[in-house]
Amino acid sequence: xxxxxPVEELARDxxxxxxxxxxxxxxxxxxxxxxxxxxxxRLQPDRAAAPDRARSLMHGIFVGEIxxxxxxxxxxxxxxxxxAPFALKLDMARQCWDExxxxxxxxxxxEHMGTEIGEYTEATFLYEAACVTDPAMRLAGVNRALExxxxxxxxxxxxxxxxxxxxxxxxxxxxxxxxxxTHVKMGSDWLRRLTERxxxxxxxxxxxxxxxxxxxxxxxxxGETDESPIQIARRxxxxxxxxxxxxxxxxxxxxxxxxxxxxxxxxxx
Amino acid sequence: xxxxxxxxxxxxxWDRRALPGLFDVEESARRVGAYAWLEMRLFEALGGWIATxxxxxxxxxxxxxxYHHAWHAEQLQQRLPELRxxxxxxxxxxxxxxxVAFAExxxxxEAAEQTIEKLVGVFRxxxxxxxxxxxxxxxxxxxxxDAPTIRTLNFLLQDEFEDWREGEMLLQSLIKxxxxxxxxxxxxxxxxxxxxxxxxxxxxxxxxxxxxxSENKSEAVPE
Numbered sequence: 001x002x003x004x005x006p007v008e009e010l011a012r013d014x015x016x017x018x019x020x021x022x023x024x025x026x027x028x029x030x031x032x033x034x035x036x037x038x039x040x041x042r043l044q045p046d047r048a049a050a051p052d053r054a055r056s057l058m059h060g061i062f063v064g065e066i067x068x069x070x071x072x073x074x075x076x077x078x079x080x081x082x083x084a085p086f087a088l089k090l091d092m093a094r095q096c097w098d099e100x101x102x103x104x105x106x107x108x109x110x111e112h113m114g115t116e117i118g119e120y121t122e123a124t125f126l127y128e129a130a131c132v133t134d135p136a137m138r139l140a141g142v143n144r145a146l147e148x149x150x151x152x153x154x155x156x157x158x159x160x161x162x163x164x165x166x167x168x169x170x171x172x173x174x175x176x177x178x179x180x181x182t183h184v185k186m187g188s189d190w191l192r193r194l195t196e197r198x199x200x201x202x203x204x205x206x207x208x209x210x211x212x213x214x215x216x217x218x219x220x221x222x223g224e225t226d227e228s229p230i231q232i233a234r235r236x237x238x239x240x241x242x243x244x245x246x247x248x249x250x251x252x253x254x255x256x257x258x259x260x261x262x263x264x265x266x267x268x269x
Numbered sequence: 270x271x272x273x274x275x276x277x278x279x280x281x282x283w284d285r286r287a288l289p290g291l292f293d294v295e296e297s298a299r300r301v302g303a304y305a306w307l308e309m310r311l312f313e314a315l316g317g318w319i320a321t322x323x324x325x326x327x328x329x330x331x332x333x334x335x336y337h338h339a340w341h342a343e344q345l346q347q348r349l350p351e352l353r354x355x356x357x358x359x360x361x362x363x364x365x366x367x368x369v370a371f372a373e374x375x376x377x378x379e380a381a382e383q384t385i386e387k388l389v390g391v392f393r394x395x396x397x398x399x400x401x402x403x404x405x406x407x408x409x410x411x412x413x414x415d416a417p418t419i420r421t422l423n424f425l426l427q428d429e430f431e432d433w434r435e436g437e438m439l440l441q442s443l444i445k446x447x448x449x450x451x452x453x454x455x456x457x458x459x460x461x462x463x464x465x466x467x468x469x470x471x472x473x474x475x476x477x478x479x480x481x482x483s484e485n486k487s488e489a490v491p492e
Contacts, residue, residue, distance in 0.1 A: 001317050001379040011323040011381035069332045070320035076335060077317030081358075086309065086342070093312050093339030096319065100332030103325075117325075127320070 003078045007124050007131060010070065015118030016063075021125045021215075040226035043156060045164035053229070054160060055115040061153060062106035063122040068150075069099035071130030071142050084135045088194075091186045098179045105172050112168055129212050136194045140205035143187020145212035148250075150180045151240060152222055155233035177236060184240035214253050223254030290411025291477070297415055298352035300406060300471045302360030304399070305345035307372065307470050309361070311395065312338035314376040322384045327439055334391075334436075337428045344421050351417060364475075367467030374463055385443055386456045392436030393453070394460040395470075400429050402470045405477060 043053060072095040075084065110116065129141035154177040161169030195202035216222055222230040232254070237247050280286070292300070315335040322328050342361075349357040363369045375395060378386040407422045444453050469475025 001314070001321070001376055005317075005320050009321070009381075011321050013323045013325060066325075066328070069328065073316035073319035073332065073335060075316070076339070077313045086346075086358075089313065089316075090339045090343055093316060093336040096316055096332040097336035100329045103329055103332075 001077070004131065004133060005074060007128050010067075010124065010127060012122075017118065017121045019121035019123050021123035041220070041229045042226060042231070043160045043229060045160065050160075050164070051114070054157070054164075055110070055113050056120050057153070057157065057229075058106065058110050058113055059115055059117075059120040060123075061150075061157070062103065062110055062117070064126050064146075064150070065099055065102040065106050067124060067126040067130070068142070068146070069096055069103060071127055071138075072096045072099060074130060075135065075138060078133075079135050088135070088190050091190070095183055095186065098183065102176055102179065105176060109169060109172055125215065132208065134201070134205070136191055136201055136205040137208045139187045139190050139194070140209035141212045143183055144191065145209045145216070147180050147183040147187060148213070148237060148240070148242065149216050149222065149230075151177065151184065151236045152230050152233050154180060155236055156230050159231075181236055181240040184237075184242070188241040210249075210253075213250055214257070217250070217253040217257040220254060220258035222250075223258065224251050225255075225258075227258055228254060286412040288411055288413055290415055291409035292406075292411075292415065294352055297406075297410055297418055298349060298354050298360055300402075301345050301348050301352065301418060302354070302357075302362055303364040303368070303471045304402070305342045305349075305357070305361045306363050307368065307395075307399070308338045308342040308345065310372040310376065311391070312336070312342065315391070317376075318387050321379055321381060322387065323381050324384055324443075327384055327388070327443075330435060330439060334432050337432060341425045341428065344424065348418055348421055364470065364472030365467055367463065368470065368472065371460065371463040371467050374460055385440070385449060385452050388436055388440050388443070389453050389456040390460050392433055392440060393457050394464065396429055396433040396436065398464060398470050398475075400426065400433065402475050403429065405475065406471075409477065 043050060043057070047053075072092045075092040076089045076096070078084075079089075107117065126142070126146050129146060130138055132138050132141060154173045158170050158173035158177060161167070161171075161173055191202065191205055195205060220227045222228055222232060224232050232247065232251055234247055238244075312335050315331045315338065319328055319331045319335070322331065346357040346361060349360055354360040363372070375390045378390070403422045403426050407419045407426075410418060412419065440453065444450055464470070468478075468480075474480035
């Protein structure tokens with residue numbers, strides 16, 4: 001088996017259909033839909049579209065968890081001991097087990113919510129972030145940016161479970177949230193240790209993390225206002241080791257992205 | 270009322286543990302280091318394969334087992350300083366070159382169509398060997414002086430038995446046609462040949478056979 005498996009070679013059964021996330025974000029119709037200002041973009045149970053949106057988001061969580069599992073697995077294999085010490089690989093192996101459980105939980109929650117594997121498409125952005133060949137960058141992109149996003153998503157879903165009176169959803173999301181906080185902490189800890197004597201490498205890794213964070217703030221997908229369906233979970237991010245400045249930076253990216261989308265809409269609409 | 274001052278034997282009548290054992294400190298440490306090396310190669314392979322198997326249930330099992338074997342390696346490495354090896358990495362070594370060749374062959378399948386080959390290597394060749402070697406070690410070593418190794422191996426064996434059973438059930442659900450039966454047998458045969466040459470996961474004498482000094486060196490795989 002070779003090291004560094006490209007995204008095109010991810011193995012899936014026939015239920016999975018891939019889509020390009022960038023194409024979705026670039027579709028100007030999405031901007032126009034968002035700009036109608038008919039109401040908040042948040043997931044709210046009293047909205048007619050809420051069940052469909054929640055099912056779609058749950059499917060997104062499911063495929064994201066598969067890729068997180070694959071990414072952690074590849075980190076146990078892609079690097080030799082000099083680049084990734086055994087203790088780091090042990091943490092990644094532990095993450096594999098956690099992500100396996102998250103896939104299992106997501107499949108069962110999807111059924112509980114009335115969807116099934118393959119009803120929605122799969123974008124492979126998470127695994128793509130795991131294709132970088134520097135383990136420090138990989139940890140920054142996957143464990144800090146994307147697992148950080150998972151904290152926001154799970155907290156949003158947990159709140160939706162609570163608001164819609166679904167204790168099963170609320171219970172499961174809370175458990176997964178606990179794991180994600182651990183994964184982000186692992187990422188922060190290893191990023192610090194791997195780049196202890198190389199500040200330039202750390203800066204490159206953090207730059208990569210910012211790029212991934214920006215991607216997921218595109219169009220205001222994640223933010224702190226009513227315009228964002230996914231809300232930044234400040235309390236849980238703090239538990240995971242993000243400081244206020246870092247969280248403010250992510251919130252700033254979201255506001256910037258909404259402004260950019262509006263400008264784009266002005267040009268295309 | 271029980272008189273706590275009345276002398277009692279140190280060993281209760283039912284406690285049949287004995288001092289003699291097959292291994293001295295060095296041999297127990299060498300074996301533990303060899304097990305740790307192979308558990309590491311195994312968890313890395315399982316982790317790497319997750320992205321390469323299309324079967325969702327297999328993917329999830331590999332993710333779970335990956336951690337089991339990483340944890341085994343950690344437990345074994347933690348025992349090494351207690352066996353006078355203060356730098357565990359120094360003794361985390363393959364038993365011989367034959368076991369290196371076996372590990373390389375085990376890890377080699379990559380294509381999405383090779384799930385059977387991947388699983389046969391782990392569940393029909395390697396895990397039966399680790400179960401046998403760990404069992405021999407805990408049955409043979411001194412039950413008093415090497416008790417911490419026995420305790421560790423017992424924890425590992427619990428996982429190994431359960432993981433082997435789960436893997437074997439996956440294989441039985443995947444092998445359905447004469448062509449698949451042949452693929453599974455061929456794969457087991459080729460890996461079995463390599464591990465026989467290596468003498469087992471701890472090298473020659475893994476299960477207590479007579480050992481010549483030269484046997485833990487590299488040898489050619491027989492035709």
